[in-house]
Amino acid sequence: MPFKRTFRVHWVDTDVAGVMHFTNYFRYFEACEEEFYRSISLPFNDITAKFGITFPRVEAHCNFKAACRFNDSFDVIMQVREVAEKTITWDFKAILQGDGKLAAEGSIKCIAVNAKWKAVPLPHELVKVIQEKGQ
Amino acid sequence: MPFKRTFRVHWVDTDVAGVMHFTNYFRYFEACEEEFYRSISLPFNDITAKFGITFPRVEAHCNFKAACRFNDSFDVIMQVREVAEKTITWDFKAILQGDGKLAAEGSIKCIAVNAKWKAVPLPHELVKVIQEKGQ
Amino acid sequence: MPFKRTFRVHWVDTDVAGVMHFTNYFRYFEACEEEFYRSISLPFNDITAKFGITFPRVEAHCNFKAACRFNDSFDVIMQVREVAEKTITWDFKAILQGDGKLAAEGSIKCIAVNAKWKAVPLPHELVKVIQEKGQ
Protein backbone atom coordinates (compact mmCIF):
# COMPACT_ATOMS: atom_id res chain seq x y z
CA MET A 1 0.00 0.00 0.00
CA PRO A 2 1.45 3.37 -0.91
CA PHE A 3 2.66 5.59 1.90
CA LYS A 4 0.85 8.91 2.22
CA ARG A 5 1.43 12.14 4.09
CA THR A 6 -0.40 15.45 3.84
CA PHE A 7 1.40 18.78 3.52
CA ARG A 8 0.30 22.35 3.13
CA VAL A 9 1.69 25.15 0.97
CA HIS A 10 3.35 27.73 3.19
CA TRP A 11 3.71 31.40 2.29
CA VAL A 12 7.46 30.97 1.89
CA ASP A 13 6.86 28.17 -0.65
CA THR A 14 5.11 30.50 -3.06
CA ASP A 15 6.65 32.77 -5.67
CA VAL A 16 5.64 35.97 -7.42
CA ALA A 17 3.56 33.95 -9.89
CA GLY A 18 1.33 33.06 -6.93
CA VAL A 19 2.13 29.35 -7.01
CA MET A 20 4.38 26.98 -5.13
CA HIS A 21 7.89 27.14 -6.57
CA PHE A 22 8.69 23.90 -8.38
CA THR A 23 11.71 23.08 -6.20
CA ASN A 24 9.39 22.71 -3.21
CA TYR A 25 7.78 19.59 -4.66
CA PHE A 26 11.15 17.93 -4.29
CA ARG A 27 11.40 19.23 -0.72
CA TYR A 28 8.02 17.75 0.14
CA PHE A 29 8.80 14.48 -1.65
CA GLU A 30 11.89 14.18 0.52
CA ALA A 31 9.92 15.15 3.62
CA CYS A 32 7.51 12.32 2.80
CA GLU A 33 10.43 9.92 2.39
CA GLU A 34 11.71 11.01 5.82
CA GLU A 35 8.28 10.28 7.27
CA PHE A 36 8.30 6.85 5.66
CA TYR A 37 11.59 5.92 7.29
CA ARG A 38 10.32 7.32 10.56
CA SER A 39 7.19 5.18 10.19
CA ILE A 40 9.37 2.06 10.04
CA SER A 41 11.38 3.35 13.03
CA LEU A 42 14.44 4.00 10.90
CA PRO A 43 14.89 7.73 10.40
CA PHE A 44 17.86 8.60 8.17
CA ASN A 45 20.20 9.20 11.10
CA ASP A 46 19.38 5.81 12.62
CA ILE A 47 20.07 4.18 9.25
CA THR A 48 23.48 5.82 9.33
CA ALA A 49 24.08 4.79 12.94
CA LYS A 50 22.92 1.21 12.36
CA PHE A 51 24.17 0.41 8.85
CA GLY A 52 26.88 3.02 8.30
CA ILE A 53 25.22 4.32 5.14
CA THR A 54 23.58 7.48 3.87
CA PHE A 55 21.36 8.00 0.83
CA PRO A 56 22.52 10.72 -1.51
CA ARG A 57 20.18 11.29 -4.41
CA VAL A 58 21.51 10.34 -7.84
CA GLU A 59 18.51 11.33 -9.90
CA ALA A 60 15.38 13.42 -9.51
CA HIS A 61 12.55 13.93 -11.95
CA CYS A 62 9.17 15.61 -11.81
CA ASN A 63 6.31 16.59 -14.11
CA PHE A 64 4.34 19.57 -12.88
CA LYS A 65 0.69 19.26 -13.83
CA ALA A 66 -1.31 21.76 -11.81
CA ALA A 67 -0.37 24.68 -9.61
CA CYS A 68 -0.49 24.49 -5.81
CA ARG A 69 -1.21 27.82 -4.16
CA PHE A 70 -0.80 29.25 -0.68
CA ASN A 71 -2.79 27.37 1.95
CA ASP A 72 -3.64 24.48 -0.38
CA SER A 73 -3.18 21.11 1.23
CA PHE A 74 -2.01 18.17 -0.80
CA ASP A 75 -1.24 14.51 -0.27
CA VAL A 76 2.12 13.14 -1.22
CA ILE A 77 1.79 9.50 -2.17
CA MET A 78 4.99 7.54 -2.30
CA GLN A 79 5.68 4.05 -3.55
CA VAL A 80 8.86 2.14 -4.20
CA ARG A 81 9.40 1.63 -7.93
CA GLU A 82 12.63 -0.35 -7.86
CA VAL A 83 15.06 -1.69 -5.31
CA ALA A 84 18.33 -2.56 -7.01
CA GLU A 85 21.58 -3.78 -5.44
CA LYS A 86 22.68 -0.33 -4.31
CA THR A 87 19.83 1.97 -5.21
CA ILE A 88 16.20 2.64 -4.35
CA THR A 89 13.88 4.50 -6.69
CA TRP A 90 10.73 6.07 -5.26
CA ASP A 91 7.71 7.30 -7.20
CA PHE A 92 5.82 10.28 -5.85
CA LYS A 93 2.50 11.91 -6.59
CA ALA A 94 1.23 15.19 -5.18
CA ILE A 95 -2.57 15.31 -5.17
CA LEU A 96 -4.48 18.47 -4.30
CA GLN A 97 -6.97 17.80 -1.53
CA GLY A 98 -9.70 20.15 -2.71
CA ASP A 99 -10.39 18.81 -6.18
CA GLY A 100 -8.24 15.69 -6.25
CA LYS A 101 -6.16 17.08 -9.13
CA LEU A 102 -2.75 15.61 -9.75
CA ALA A 103 -0.40 18.52 -9.08
CA ALA A 104 2.88 16.74 -9.76
CA GLU A 105 4.35 13.33 -10.23
CA GLY A 106 7.98 12.41 -10.08
CA SER A 107 10.64 10.09 -8.85
CA ILE A 108 13.81 10.18 -6.81
CA LYS A 109 16.59 7.64 -7.03
CA CYS A 110 18.86 7.22 -4.00
CA ILE A 111 22.11 5.33 -3.68
CA ALA A 112 23.53 3.74 -0.54
CA VAL A 113 27.03 5.03 0.22
CA ASN A 114 29.33 4.36 3.14
CA ALA A 115 31.17 6.98 5.21
CA LYS A 116 33.67 7.44 2.34
CA TRP A 117 30.85 8.04 -0.16
CA LYS A 118 31.57 4.75 -1.89
CA ALA A 119 28.44 3.01 -3.21
CA VAL A 120 27.65 -0.13 -1.22
CA PRO A 121 24.92 -2.80 -1.37
CA LEU A 122 21.72 -2.02 0.50
CA PRO A 123 21.46 -3.90 3.81
CA HIS A 124 19.12 -6.91 3.46
CA GLU A 125 17.16 -5.90 6.52
CA LEU A 126 16.40 -2.53 4.97
CA VAL A 127 15.50 -4.00 1.58
CA LYS A 128 13.09 -6.37 3.26
CA VAL A 129 11.25 -3.72 5.20
CA ILE A 130 11.11 -1.38 2.19
CA GLN A 131 9.65 -4.14 0.05
CA GLU A 132 7.08 -4.92 2.72
CA LYS A 133 6.06 -1.42 3.68
CA GLY A 134 7.01 0.76 0.72
CA GLN A 135 4.81 -0.68 -1.99
CA MET B 1 -3.44 30.67 26.12
CA PRO B 2 -0.46 30.54 23.78
CA PHE B 3 -0.90 28.88 20.43
CA LYS B 4 1.30 25.85 19.82
CA ARG B 5 2.25 23.73 16.84
CA THR B 6 4.83 20.98 16.52
CA PHE B 7 7.35 20.82 13.69
CA ARG B 8 10.19 18.53 12.80
CA VAL B 9 13.63 19.30 11.42
CA HIS B 10 13.84 18.08 7.85
CA TRP B 11 17.06 17.05 6.13
CA VAL B 12 16.90 20.11 3.90
CA ASP B 13 16.73 22.35 6.99
CA THR B 14 20.15 21.24 8.20
CA ASP B 15 23.55 22.59 7.20
CA VAL B 16 27.09 21.24 7.09
CA ALA B 17 27.46 22.02 10.81
CA GLY B 18 24.83 19.34 11.39
CA VAL B 19 22.22 21.72 12.79
CA MET B 20 19.13 23.47 11.52
CA HIS B 21 20.13 26.64 9.66
CA PHE B 22 19.10 29.71 11.67
CA THR B 23 16.87 31.10 8.91
CA ASN B 24 14.59 28.08 9.29
CA TYR B 25 13.45 29.20 12.75
CA PHE B 26 11.90 32.19 11.03
CA ARG B 27 10.30 29.89 8.46
CA TYR B 28 8.75 27.76 11.20
CA PHE B 29 7.67 30.81 13.21
CA GLU B 30 5.83 32.02 10.14
CA ALA B 31 4.39 28.55 9.52
CA CYS B 32 3.06 28.62 13.08
CA GLU B 33 1.54 32.05 12.46
CA GLU B 34 -0.14 30.67 9.33
CA GLU B 35 -1.56 27.83 11.44
CA PHE B 36 -2.85 30.32 13.97
CA TYR B 37 -4.78 32.26 11.35
CA ARG B 38 -6.05 29.00 9.92
CA SER B 39 -7.19 27.98 13.42
CA ILE B 40 -9.37 31.11 13.57
CA SER B 41 -10.66 30.37 10.06
CA LEU B 42 -8.80 33.34 8.59
CA PRO B 43 -5.81 32.11 6.58
CA PHE B 44 -3.72 34.96 5.12
CA ASN B 45 -5.46 34.80 1.74
CA ASP B 46 -8.91 35.06 3.35
CA ILE B 47 -7.71 38.07 5.34
CA THR B 48 -6.73 39.66 2.04
CA ALA B 49 -10.04 38.73 0.42
CA LYS B 50 -12.11 39.91 3.39
CA PHE B 51 -10.24 42.99 4.61
CA GLY B 52 -8.10 43.96 1.62
CA ILE B 53 -4.90 43.78 3.63
CA THR B 54 -1.70 41.77 3.76
CA PHE B 55 0.88 41.52 6.52
CA PRO B 56 4.42 42.26 5.42
CA ARG B 57 6.96 41.83 8.16
CA VAL B 58 8.67 45.00 9.39
CA GLU B 59 10.92 43.45 11.99
CA ALA B 60 12.23 40.03 12.93
CA HIS B 61 14.41 39.05 15.83
CA CYS B 62 15.64 35.78 17.27
CA ASN B 63 18.06 34.49 19.89
CA PHE B 64 19.36 31.02 19.15
CA LYS B 65 19.94 29.08 22.35
CA ALA B 66 20.37 25.41 21.49
CA ALA B 67 20.85 23.54 18.24
CA CYS B 68 18.03 21.58 16.58
CA ARG B 69 19.26 18.63 14.58
CA PHE B 70 17.79 16.42 11.85
CA ASN B 71 14.68 14.54 12.96
CA ASP B 72 14.31 16.55 16.19
CA SER B 73 10.78 17.64 16.83
CA PHE B 74 10.08 20.94 18.51
CA ASP B 75 7.10 22.96 19.60
CA VAL B 76 6.68 26.49 18.41
CA ILE B 77 4.77 28.49 20.99
CA MET B 78 3.36 31.77 19.81
CA GLN B 79 1.75 34.57 21.73
CA VAL B 80 0.74 38.07 20.80
CA ARG B 81 2.98 40.65 22.47
CA GLU B 82 1.43 43.83 21.19
CA VAL B 83 -1.41 44.87 18.94
CA ALA B 84 -0.95 48.49 17.91
CA GLU B 85 -3.04 50.55 15.51
CA LYS B 86 -1.43 49.12 12.38
CA THR B 87 0.94 46.45 13.65
CA ILE B 88 0.93 43.11 15.43
CA THR B 89 3.99 41.78 17.24
CA TRP B 90 4.20 38.07 17.96
CA ASP B 91 6.56 36.34 20.37
CA PHE B 92 7.78 32.87 19.53
CA LYS B 93 9.57 30.13 21.38
CA ALA B 94 10.94 26.92 19.89
CA ILE B 95 11.15 24.17 22.50
CA LEU B 96 12.86 20.86 21.79
CA GLN B 97 10.52 17.98 22.55
CA GLY B 98 13.10 15.52 23.82
CA ASP B 99 14.63 17.47 26.67
CA GLY B 100 12.40 20.53 26.82
CA LYS B 101 15.32 22.82 26.04
CA LEU B 102 14.60 26.28 24.70
CA ALA B 103 16.12 26.19 21.20
CA ALA B 104 15.21 29.72 20.12
CA GLU B 105 13.07 32.65 21.09
CA GLY B 106 12.19 35.57 18.94
CA SER B 107 9.58 37.94 17.67
CA ILE B 108 8.10 39.08 14.41
CA LYS B 109 6.35 42.39 13.87
CA CYS B 110 3.84 42.62 11.02
CA ILE B 111 2.15 45.66 9.56
CA ALA B 112 -1.25 45.80 7.87
CA VAL B 113 -0.99 47.26 4.37
CA ASN B 114 -3.62 47.72 1.68
CA ALA B 115 -3.28 46.70 -1.96
CA LYS B 116 -1.03 49.73 -2.58
CA TRP B 117 1.28 48.72 0.29
CA LYS B 118 0.13 51.71 2.35
CA ALA B 119 -0.04 51.03 6.08
CA VAL B 120 -3.64 50.93 7.32
CA PRO B 121 -5.34 50.35 10.67
CA LEU B 122 -5.99 46.76 11.63
CA PRO B 123 -9.64 45.75 11.17
CA HIS B 124 -11.45 45.74 14.55
CA GLU B 125 -12.82 42.27 13.94
CA LEU B 126 -9.31 40.90 13.47
CA VAL B 127 -7.93 42.73 16.50
CA LYS B 128 -10.70 41.30 18.61
CA VAL B 129 -10.13 37.71 17.59
CA ILE B 130 -6.34 38.05 17.95
CA GLN B 131 -6.74 39.45 21.45
CA GLU B 132 -9.08 36.62 22.36
CA LYS B 133 -7.25 33.71 20.80
CA GLY B 134 -3.66 34.88 20.46
CA GLN B 135 -2.66 35.39 24.04
CA MET C 1 27.53 28.91 -27.85
CA PRO C 2 26.27 27.72 -24.50
CA PHE C 3 25.50 30.32 -21.86
CA LYS C 4 27.58 30.08 -18.70
CA ARG C 5 27.44 31.59 -15.23
CA THR C 6 29.50 30.79 -12.15
CA PHE C 7 27.94 30.21 -8.73
CA ARG C 8 29.28 29.29 -5.35
CA VAL C 9 27.94 26.92 -2.72
CA HIS C 10 26.70 28.93 0.25
CA TRP C 11 26.55 27.61 3.80
CA VAL C 12 22.74 27.57 3.66
CA ASP C 13 22.89 25.36 0.54
CA THR C 14 24.60 22.54 2.42
CA ASP C 15 23.01 19.80 4.50
CA VAL C 16 24.12 17.60 7.37
CA ALA C 17 25.80 15.23 4.89
CA GLY C 18 28.21 18.10 4.16
CA VAL C 19 27.11 18.55 0.57
CA MET C 20 24.86 20.88 -1.37
CA HIS C 21 21.26 19.71 -1.07
CA PHE C 22 20.04 18.37 -4.41
CA THR C 23 17.18 20.87 -4.68
CA ASN C 24 19.72 23.69 -4.91
CA TYR C 25 20.94 22.51 -8.32
CA PHE C 26 17.47 23.35 -9.61
CA ARG C 27 17.65 26.74 -7.88
CA TYR C 28 20.99 27.51 -9.56
CA PHE C 29 19.79 26.21 -12.93
CA GLU C 30 16.88 28.62 -12.69
CA ALA C 31 19.20 31.43 -11.55
CA CYS C 32 21.29 30.78 -14.66
CA GLU C 33 18.17 30.89 -16.82
CA GLU C 34 17.29 34.25 -15.23
CA GLU C 35 20.78 35.51 -16.09
CA PHE C 36 20.34 34.33 -19.66
CA TYR C 37 17.14 36.32 -20.11
CA ARG C 38 18.81 39.29 -18.46
CA SER C 39 21.72 38.94 -20.90
CA ILE C 40 19.30 39.34 -23.80
CA SER C 41 17.68 42.31 -22.01
CA LEU C 42 14.49 40.35 -21.36
CA PRO C 43 14.31 39.45 -17.67
CA PHE C 44 11.22 37.36 -16.79
CA ASN C 45 9.21 40.38 -15.65
CA ASP C 46 9.90 42.23 -18.92
CA ILE C 47 8.79 39.16 -20.86
CA THR C 48 5.53 39.31 -18.94
CA ALA C 49 5.18 43.05 -19.50
CA LYS C 50 6.02 42.81 -23.21
CA PHE C 51 4.39 39.53 -24.28
CA GLY C 52 1.86 38.89 -21.52
CA ILE C 53 3.32 35.49 -20.74
CA THR C 54 5.07 33.71 -17.91
CA PHE C 55 7.04 30.46 -17.93
CA PRO C 56 5.87 27.90 -15.41
CA ARG C 57 7.98 24.78 -15.38
CA VAL C 58 6.28 21.60 -16.59
CA GLU C 59 9.16 19.20 -16.12
CA ALA C 60 12.48 19.09 -14.30
CA HIS C 61 15.09 16.39 -14.34
CA CYS C 62 18.60 16.05 -12.96
CA ASN C 63 21.30 13.42 -12.51
CA PHE C 64 23.61 14.12 -9.61
CA LYS C 65 27.13 12.93 -10.35
CA ALA C 66 29.51 14.46 -7.82
CA ALA C 67 29.00 16.35 -4.59
CA CYS C 68 29.43 20.11 -4.35
CA ARG C 69 30.57 21.29 -0.94
CA PHE C 70 30.58 24.58 0.92
CA ASN C 71 32.65 27.26 -0.81
CA ASP C 72 33.05 25.24 -4.02
CA SER C 73 32.48 27.28 -7.11
CA PHE C 74 30.90 25.73 -10.14
CA ASP C 75 29.89 26.76 -13.63
CA VAL C 76 26.36 26.27 -14.80
CA ILE C 77 26.32 25.74 -18.56
CA MET C 78 22.97 26.11 -20.21
CA GLN C 79 21.88 25.37 -23.75
CA VAL C 80 18.53 25.21 -25.42
CA ARG C 81 17.60 21.64 -26.32
CA GLU C 82 14.26 22.19 -27.97
CA VAL C 83 11.97 25.07 -28.80
CA ALA C 84 8.50 23.76 -29.56
CA GLU C 85 5.33 25.73 -30.29
CA LYS C 86 4.60 26.51 -26.65
CA THR C 87 7.54 25.09 -24.73
CA ILE C 88 11.26 25.59 -24.29
CA THR C 89 13.51 22.86 -22.93
CA TRP C 90 16.89 23.82 -21.50
CA ASP C 91 19.80 21.52 -20.77
CA PHE C 92 22.05 22.34 -17.84
CA LYS C 93 25.40 21.14 -16.62
CA ALA C 94 27.05 22.03 -13.32
CA ILE C 95 30.84 21.72 -13.54
CA LEU C 96 33.06 22.05 -10.47
CA GLN C 97 35.72 24.66 -11.04
CA GLY C 98 38.52 23.00 -9.10
CA ASP C 99 38.79 19.68 -10.88
CA GLY C 100 36.40 20.15 -13.79
CA LYS C 101 34.19 17.31 -12.58
CA LEU C 102 30.62 17.14 -13.79
CA ALA C 103 28.58 17.63 -10.62
CA ALA C 104 25.13 17.45 -12.16
CA GLU C 105 23.32 17.51 -15.47
CA GLY C 106 19.68 18.06 -16.02
CA SER C 107 16.97 19.78 -17.93
CA ILE C 108 14.01 22.03 -17.33
CA LYS C 109 11.01 22.34 -19.62
CA CYS C 110 9.01 25.58 -19.48
CA ILE C 111 5.67 26.40 -21.03
CA ALA C 112 4.42 29.80 -22.11
CA VAL C 113 1.12 30.68 -20.44
CA ASN C 114 -0.96 33.83 -20.56
CA ALA C 115 -2.39 35.71 -17.58
CA LYS C 116 -5.08 33.02 -17.24
CA TRP C 117 -2.48 30.24 -17.17
CA LYS C 118 -3.59 28.98 -20.57
CA ALA C 119 -0.76 27.63 -22.71
CA VAL C 120 -0.04 29.92 -25.66
CA PRO C 121 2.45 29.89 -28.56
CA LEU C 122 5.87 31.39 -27.86
CA PRO C 123 6.27 34.88 -29.37
CA HIS C 124 8.31 34.72 -32.60
CA GLU C 125 10.62 37.45 -31.42
CA LEU C 126 11.51 35.46 -28.32
CA VAL C 127 11.97 32.21 -30.26
CA LYS C 128 14.33 33.97 -32.62
CA VAL C 129 16.54 35.42 -29.93
CA ILE C 130 16.59 32.13 -27.98
CA GLN C 131 17.62 30.23 -31.09
CA GLU C 132 20.36 32.76 -31.78
CA LYS C 133 21.74 33.21 -28.31
CA GLY C 134 20.70 30.09 -26.41
CA GLN C 135 22.53 27.41 -28.31
Added chain:
Amino acid sequence: MPFKRTFRVHWVDTDVAGVMHFTNYFRYFEACEEEFYRSISLPFNDITAKFGITFPRVEAHCNFKAACRFNDSFDVIMQVREVAEKTITWDFKAILQGDGKLAAEGSIKCIAVNAKWKAVPLPHELVKVIQEKGQ
Protein backbone atom coordinates in the same frame (compact mmCIF):
# COMPACT_ATOMS: atom_id res chain seq x y z
CA MET D 1 35.71 50.70 5.21
CA PRO D 2 32.54 48.65 5.08
CA PHE D 3 32.54 45.50 3.02
CA LYS D 4 30.08 45.45 0.13
CA ARG D 5 28.70 42.84 -2.21
CA THR D 6 25.89 43.06 -4.73
CA PHE D 7 23.12 40.49 -5.00
CA ARG D 8 20.02 40.11 -7.11
CA VAL D 9 16.54 38.94 -6.22
CA HIS D 10 15.93 35.57 -7.81
CA TRP D 11 12.49 34.26 -8.74
CA VAL D 12 12.70 31.64 -5.99
CA ASP D 13 13.32 34.41 -3.43
CA THR D 14 9.95 36.01 -4.08
CA ASP D 15 6.60 35.13 -2.56
CA VAL D 16 2.97 35.48 -3.58
CA ALA D 17 2.98 39.09 -2.34
CA GLY D 18 5.44 39.80 -5.16
CA VAL D 19 8.34 40.68 -2.88
CA MET D 20 11.43 38.96 -1.57
CA HIS D 21 10.52 36.81 1.43
CA PHE D 22 11.98 38.32 4.59
CA THR D 23 14.05 35.24 5.45
CA ASN D 24 16.11 35.81 2.32
CA TYR D 25 17.63 39.00 3.72
CA PHE D 26 19.25 36.82 6.34
CA ARG D 27 20.44 34.43 3.62
CA TYR D 28 22.04 37.28 1.69
CA PHE D 29 23.54 38.81 4.85
CA GLU D 30 25.19 35.47 5.53
CA ALA D 31 26.28 35.17 1.88
CA CYS D 32 27.93 38.57 2.26
CA GLU D 33 29.66 37.43 5.45
CA GLU D 34 30.95 34.37 3.55
CA GLU D 35 32.32 36.68 0.86
CA PHE D 36 34.02 38.79 3.51
CA TYR D 37 35.86 35.80 4.95
CA ARG D 38 36.74 34.70 1.43
CA SER D 39 38.09 38.19 0.74
CA ILE D 40 40.54 37.78 3.64
CA SER D 41 41.41 34.29 2.38
CA LEU D 42 39.68 32.63 5.31
CA PRO D 43 36.44 31.02 4.13
CA PHE D 44 34.46 29.38 6.98
CA ASN D 45 35.86 25.92 6.28
CA ASP D 46 39.45 27.20 6.40
CA ILE D 47 38.69 28.89 9.73
CA THR D 48 37.54 25.50 11.00
CA ALA D 49 40.60 23.75 9.58
CA LYS D 50 43.04 26.36 10.92
CA PHE D 51 41.52 27.35 14.27
CA GLY D 52 39.21 24.44 15.07
CA ILE D 53 36.19 26.71 15.41
CA THR D 54 32.88 27.34 13.73
CA PHE D 55 30.53 30.32 14.04
CA PRO D 56 26.98 29.42 14.97
CA ARG D 57 24.67 32.39 15.09
CA VAL D 58 23.36 33.34 18.53
CA GLU D 59 21.22 36.28 17.50
CA ALA D 60 19.73 37.75 14.36
CA HIS D 61 17.75 40.92 13.92
CA CYS D 62 16.40 42.84 10.96
CA ASN D 63 14.14 45.78 10.20
CA PHE D 64 12.49 45.57 6.81
CA LYS D 65 12.05 49.03 5.31
CA ALA D 66 11.26 48.67 1.62
CA ALA D 67 10.34 45.73 -0.58
CA CYS D 68 12.83 44.11 -2.96
CA ARG D 69 11.20 42.58 -6.00
CA PHE D 70 12.23 40.05 -8.63
CA ASN D 71 15.27 41.13 -10.64
CA ASP D 72 16.09 44.04 -8.31
CA SER D 73 19.74 44.26 -7.47
CA PHE D 74 20.84 45.46 -4.07
CA ASP D 75 24.06 46.05 -2.21
CA VAL D 76 24.67 44.39 1.10
CA ILE D 77 26.94 46.55 3.22
CA MET D 78 28.50 44.87 6.19
CA GLN D 79 30.50 46.29 9.03
CA VAL D 80 31.70 44.85 12.30
CA ARG D 81 29.83 46.37 15.24
CA GLU D 82 31.51 44.59 18.10
CA VAL D 83 34.20 42.01 18.60
CA ALA D 84 33.95 40.58 22.11
CA GLU D 85 35.98 37.77 23.68
CA LYS D 86 33.98 34.98 22.02
CA THR D 87 31.52 36.75 19.76
CA ILE D 88 31.42 38.93 16.68
CA THR D 89 28.44 41.12 15.83
CA TRP D 90 28.00 42.32 12.27
CA ASP D 91 25.74 45.10 11.06
CA PHE D 92 24.18 44.80 7.64
CA LYS D 93 22.34 47.10 5.31
CA ALA D 94 20.59 46.14 2.08
CA ILE D 95 20.39 49.08 -0.31
CA LEU D 96 18.38 48.92 -3.52
CA GLN D 97 20.54 49.86 -6.50
CA GLY D 98 17.89 51.61 -8.53
CA ASP D 99 16.78 54.33 -6.13
CA GLY D 100 19.26 53.91 -3.29
CA LYS D 101 16.47 53.08 -0.85
CA LEU D 102 17.32 51.27 2.33
CA ALA D 103 15.51 47.94 1.98
CA ALA D 104 16.59 46.38 5.26
CA GLU D 105 19.04 46.79 8.08
CA GLY D 106 19.95 44.23 10.63
CA SER D 107 22.63 42.48 12.60
CA ILE D 108 23.90 39.00 13.21
CA LYS D 109 25.86 37.90 16.27
CA CYS D 110 28.10 34.86 15.94
CA ILE D 111 29.89 32.91 18.62
CA ALA D 112 33.12 30.94 18.25
CA VAL D 113 32.67 27.32 19.30
CA ASN D 114 35.05 24.38 19.19
CA ALA D 115 34.32 20.93 17.77
CA LYS D 116 32.27 20.13 20.91
CA TRP D 117 30.16 23.30 20.48
CA LYS D 118 31.72 24.85 23.57
CA ALA D 119 32.19 28.62 23.31
CA VAL D 120 35.87 29.55 23.03
CA PRO D 121 37.80 32.83 22.71
CA LEU D 122 38.23 34.16 19.19
CA PRO D 123 41.73 33.55 17.81
CA HIS D 124 43.83 36.75 18.04
CA GLU D 125 44.87 36.46 14.40
CA LEU D 126 41.25 36.45 13.34
CA VAL D 127 40.28 39.33 15.62
CA LYS D 128 43.12 41.39 14.19
CA VAL D 129 42.15 40.86 10.58
CA ILE D 130 38.46 41.47 11.30
CA GLN D 131 39.27 44.73 13.06
CA GLU D 132 41.45 45.80 10.15
CA LYS D 133 39.26 44.76 7.26
CA GLY D 134 35.77 44.53 8.70
CA GLN D 135 35.15 48.11 9.72
